[in-house]
Amino acid sequence: MEIKMNLISEDKINSMTSTEKLRFVLDGVKSGNIVVLEGGLTSEEQMKLIELTMTEVDDDFPGIEMSGYPSKRGFLNIRKKARLTVIGPAKMMHTTKKDKDLISAVISAI
Amino acid sequence: MKSKRRWKSILTRLRRALFFRRGTAKIGIYGPPNAGKTTLTNRIIHTFVDENEDVGLATEVPHETRRAVRREGVIIDLKAKSLENPNPDLNSESKVKPKRGKAKLKLDVVDTPGLATKIDFHEFLAYGLEEDEAKKRAKEATEGVIEAIKWLDDIDGVVLLMDSTEDPYTQTNIIIIGNMEARGIPIIIAANKVDLVDATPQRIANAFPQHSVIPISALKGENMLDLYEEMARRFR
Ligand SMILES: Nc1nc2c(ncn2[C@@H]2O[C@H](COP(=O)(O)OP(=O)(O)O)[C@@H](O)[C@H]2O)c(=O)[nH]1
């Protein structure tokens, strides 16, 4: 069995609007890919992604698994920089361990 | 887009600083499924409004709450409460720290559906539901998650409830905290279920060191005064 991963560069992500980003991620995940975003999604984008995911949950697609490093505070604590985010189909991906600088996940083919 | 967000956050903070005290604060009880959100909301209502009123059903089945429920006009009056009602929990606590129990706060409490990134109808089959019923519940649960997220726009403060026997460092917990920080909305973390032997509320405090973490048992009513005082302090 094969598992496909999409590793997306920060430049590619930054060239997209928030809506495009979320659509791009969810489409990738719904076709069975593990999507890794360099630079990651902000907390707000992740919340929007949950919302979008929930509108598309059905009998075959129970949803997503998402893991990421928490954002770092930038200049004057105002700007928050997102870091890496990993998103996969809930049926395939399961986070086993996670702290602020390490993520372990088990990925299995369906 | 980012600077627009930032302005919105600054404006929200400003508005809050200027007007928050006048209106009734809407406080959302958030957290993962089964953290005890409905149990806590019911307890708040029982203590401060009506012993016999429930906002919802608290059960071990996840996603029991699938619509957000708002209870308006809850007055958290710790002074009146400790005078008029010799609730053992409130009183024993106030003996230890005699200055406590003066705070007063009026708020609307919103019990929300649990936040999740996945909802699998198979999960409900394990609780004895028929397949049709399980699928219907899963569908409603997805709508509940969306509703909980939408409510964040109208919320003035959040009590984020976690189960102290579970790993607190989950993506959904991190996302809720991140969103509240970005919006400048005050947040209190309540480490629930400390009555259980394998509860480790310290793990929650370690995971989120920049936030106040109050260990409670919503079911047994342990340490509730700590939570109410923190609410009165942060949400006023
Ligand atoms: N031991 C213990 N169980 C609790 C506590 N709070 C809630 N529960 C139980 O956890 C389950 C889920 O509670 P509920 O309020 O429905 O959680 P919700 O999904 O977050 O609304 C129920 O079986 C409750 O009785 C607590 O403080 N201690």
Ligand SMILES: [Mg+2]
């Ligand atoms: Mg509930």
